[in-house]
Amino acid sequence: MLPAESGPATAAVFFRGDGPDRARKKEYSMSVMSPSPEPTPSNLPDPLPAAAYRLGGHSQMLPDLLVNCNESWEANWDASNPSNRAWSELVVNLNEMDAAVIVLGARIEDVIRDDVRKAISLIKNYADPEVDLHDSIRYASVLSSELNRAFMSDQSLRTWYNLGRAIGEYQHWARIAQVGGSLPDFGFVLDAVRLAYKERGSEIQLLRKLIELDPELPSINLRQLLDRVLDWNEHPSILSCKEDVLQVQMQMLVIYSELYHQLTELTSPVVSVPLHPLTRLQERILREVREKALKGDNLEQRLKVDRKRLYRDGITPLKKMGLLENDRSLGGYYDPLYPPKKNN
Numbered sequence: 001m002l003p004a005e006s007g008p009a010t011a012a013v014f015f016r017g018d019g020p021d022r023a024r025k026k027e028y029s030m031s032v033m034s035p036s037p038e039p040t041p042s043n044l045p046d047p048l049p050a051a052a053y054r055l056g057g058h059s060q061m062l063p064d065l066l067v068n069c070n071e072s073w074e075a076n077w078d079a080s081n082p083s084n085r086a087w088s089e090l091v092v093n094l095n096e097m098d099a100a101v102i103v104l105g106a107r108i109e110d111v112i113r114d115d116v117r118k119a120i121s122l123i124k125n126y127a128d129p130e131v132d133l134h135d136s137i138r139y140a141s142v143l144s145s146e147l148n149r150a151f152m153s154d155q156s157l158r159t160w161y162n163l164g165r166a167i168g169e170y171q172h173w174a175r176i177a178q179v180g181g182s183l184p185d186f187g188f189v190l191d192a193v194r195l196a197y198k199e200r201g202s203e204i205q206l207l208r209k210l211i212e213l214d215p216e217l218p219s220i221n222l223r224q225l226l227d228r229v230l231d232w233n234e235h236p237s238i239l240s241c242k243e244d245v246l247q248v249q250m251q252m253l254v255i256y257s258e259l260y261h262q263l264t265e266l267t268s269p270v271v272s273v274p275l276h277p278l279t280r281l282q283e284r285i286l287r288e289v290r291e292k293a294l295k296g297d298n299l300e301q302r303l304k305v306d307r308k309r310l311y312r313d314g315i316t317p318l319k320k321m322g323l324l325e326n327d328r329s330l331g332g333y334y335d336p337l338y339p340p341k342k343n344n
Contacts, residue, residue: 045266049263050160053163053260054097054164059143065086098117101113115146154291156291164256167256230258281309281314294334
C-alpha cells in the first residue's frame with residue numbers, strides 16, 4: 001500500500017535573467033513521494049522580439065503622429081485636453097517606445113540606449129504648438145537613426161525591428177496615398193515577412209498566413225490578400241470603407257497590432273536551471289557569446305580578466321549548469337540558448 005500524500009512540497013530555483021546581475025525566481029511543486037528531480041528544460045516569456053518590432057513600427061509612424069498633432073493645433077484644438085486624440089496617440093506611442101527600450105536592456109549598448117531615450121524625451125518636449133513642426137520631426141529622424149544603430153549588430157532582433165519598420169513605412173505611404181496617388185508596392189513588406197518567417201515564423205499565425213498567400217498576390221489585389229489573412233471575408237460588415245486605400249490602411253493597422261500581440265506570446269527554452277543567481281562575470285561571458293562562439297583566449301582579451309579566474313569562476317560553473325558549451329567546429333564556447341548563426 002502506498003503511503004498517503006500530505007500535499008505538494010514547494011521548491012525554489014533561479015532562472016537566468018535578461019540583464020546583468022539578474023535572476024528570475026520560480027516556484028514549482030513536486031510530490032513528497034518523488035526524489036529530487038533533475039532540472040528539465042522549461043519555457044520562459046521572450047519579450048525581446050516584440051519590443052524590437054514595436055520600436056521599428058512606432059518609429060516609422062511617429063512623423064505622421066506629429067503631423068496629426070500639428071494639424072489639430074492649427075484647428076485650434078486644446079493640446080492639453082486629454083480628449084485630444086492626436087496628442088494622446090503621440091504620448092502613448094512615445095511611452096510605448098521608451099518601455100520597449102527598457103525591456104531590451106543590455107541588448108542595446110548603454111550609450112545608444114541613453115541617446116534613444118533622450119531623443120524620445122526631446123520629441124515630447126518639442127511636440128508643442130509653440131514649436132516649429134520641423135524641429136519635432138527632425139528629432140524623430142534622429143530617433144530613427146539611433147534605433148538603426150541599436151540593432152545594427154544584433155541580427156536576430158534586427159529581423160523583428162525591420163519587420164516593424166516595413167509595416168510602419170507602408171502605413172506612412174498609405175496615408176500619403178489618401179490625398180492622391182496609388183498604394184506603394186507591397187514587396188518590401190513581404191521581404192521583411194519572409195525573413196521573420198525564417199527566424200520563428202512557424203510560431204506566428206499571421207506570418208504563416210502571409211507566407212501561404214504570398215504566391216497568390218499577382219492574381220488578387222492587396223486588399224483581397226489582407227481580407228483573407230484577417231478572415232474578413234467571413235465578416236462582410238467589417239468592410240465599411242469603400243475606398244481601397246483607406247481599407248488597406250485600416251487592415252495594416254490591424255495586422256501591425258495583431259502581430260505585436262502574437263510576438264508577446266513567444267517563449268524561449270531555458271536549457272538548464274542554475275541553482276543560484278549568476279555572478280557579474282558569468283553574465284558578461286554569456287553576453288559575449290550570445291549568437292557567436294569564442295575561444296577562451298578571446299574571452300580573456302574581451303573581458304580583461306585573469307585566465308585562472310575566467311575558468312574557475314566563469315566558464316567552468318557555466319558549463320556545469322548547462323548554460324555554456326564548447327564546440328571547436330563552431331569556434332569555441334557558445335550559449336546553447338542563443339547558438340551561433342549559420343553565417344557566422
